Amino acid sequence: MATILAIESSCDETSAAICKDGKMLSNIIATQAVHQKYGGVVPELASRAHQQHIIPVVEDAIISAKISKKDIDAVAFTRGPGLLGALLVGTSFAKSFAFARNIPLIDVNHMQAHILAHFIPPANPLEQPEWAAPEFPFLCLTVSGGHTQIVLVKDYFDMEIVGQTMDDAAGEAFDKTAKILGLPYPGGPLIDKYAKEGNPQAFQFPEPQIPGLDFSFSGLKTSILYFVRDKKKEDPDFLEKNMADICASVQSRIITILLAKVKRAAKEFRVNNIAIAGGVSANSGLRGALQDMAGKQNWKVFIPPFQYCTDNAGMIAIAGYHKFLKGDFVGQDVAPLARMVF
Template sequence: MKKKIIVIGIESSCDDTAVSIMRCNEILSNIVIHQHVHKKYGGVVPELSARLHDEELLEAVNKSISTAKIKQNDIDVVSCTIGPGLINSILVGYSFSKSLAMGLDIPIIPVDHIQAHILVHFIKNANFNNSFPKFPFLSLVISGGHTQIIKVDGFFKMKVLGSTLDDALGETIDKIARKIGFSYPGGETIEMYSKYGNNKKFTFPKPLIKGLDFSFSGFKTHILKFIEEKTKKEPFFIKKNIYDICASIQKSISDILIEKINMAVLKTNINKIILSGGVSSNKEIINNFSIYAKKNNCDLFVPKKCLATDNGAMIAITGFLKYKYNMFSSNNIAPYSKYKKIYFPNLTTV
């Protein structure tokens, strides 16, 4: 393997067209084009997302190459998201990546989106503490489409200990935010308002799910009904209590996550925890996990915001590590919208 391999990572699993170029584990460029058009629909429109990826990928790649100050022929390998996510959006990115790899006569390495969120922690200076987690560790993946606790014994030796049985956390937060009256995506708005509220003003029941699995459907429904009933009795209830509502929601979510991760720590006897995925950039969640980690003598690793949300760098680092360990795949792997063990046998469920 070349001493300083250059990888381009292409991510198109949802509504961000993201391209990054890395030299080994160092970011040279990290371009993200956000599809703001979905805001007016209150959520991501899959067909529109795929069409916009098709229009924006070439621009993102050219900008990434220019920012990295390299030439196209300097690229050694193309890595791209193969799943899970919106299938048509993934197909656009995968087809583009195969064409790029073919044109440059270099390998293409398909990357699992969830694994990439975890392995982003091995990018140079990816974490707030600028260090790498040591194996084994527990990863809490929390994003718009995924909520999982994964035991990580190696770069590609992972076991799913718990997953959401219904809605993902990010999806849940966005639906609650919409009910409150915030535009999509609403997670950051809830976080912003929560800073000025009393997080003990309202209490919401925790989902009674055994083990390490999650369930947010009932939690979401309870809050939606709570807001509905209160608003019927008092039309200006939301306006009068907006800060306290948001703060109470944030606390409830943090309590659910910490309770589950604490169970995982006790079950596995592993005291190293990493947060991954877009929701891991939530400052209230980070703060509560920091308090938990300090109190329980755990090492906590949190990615910087630009590497927590979907990005090309997480795809590039995973591609680099697979290249380094000669983990090549067929170019004919079919993209998938949900996790498929057949493509990534080391990512197993209990």
């Protein structure tokens, strides 16, 4: 029996959650609109926003869960990877809360937490009677603005990265493409929106020939940049006339790059349980393409609810809960890590 307070502050989302015995009682997220006018996350502004949001967010999480501070048995927090200044805010708060209440402190790897989000049961099981957590071992394609990885998950904390990006992440490719197209930040969801109305075969973009299970998206971004530059020279209104088709074509190429590697990994490791996680796992095109491929490859696919795709404290809470069961705690000397491996 354990009630966990979880804190997430790795980038531009300030989030707090309450988890009791593996069930999520609350998951509160405060977004930071300040970054929109800059076209991307400004680390210093993110840190300041976390300082402003963290106390109200934690209070909201506790109230929404209908518990009191005295009911909390441990504090879990994102130690890394992420923006160091942002991580410092969440880490400092977690350490202070745990020290004041004399309760255990649990550090969580942000990327592992994305994967473990698949083990959060639905709030109302009657509404999702088909829900089931993945069985070990399974492969998880973890895709976000900062990471693109294929992870072989053997147990809750026995994970091996078997493929990863050599340069840029898939989420960054979406966001940088949106910027090239003149779309506001964050651009990934807007590309997904436009893509639904476009023809994915309208324009052909190159597929990187990277050996093994690793990825590369820098060349694709460059090809999109030159494509747009050349087309605008021919017709200044090219983007306005073809926005949906461009977005559909770019999205289709990114998805084919991702799923080609997943297919190869599934064969190599002889695993038929396939999951996706991270912010890009909210992309409707990726979700649909994965389900289509699952039918052809006889895979069992696991896709998290939207609220657990992007950065959130719910995933930190479930990871913290399983660490609590193992008695895996850290001391007050713990420090955040901008770069943190499994």
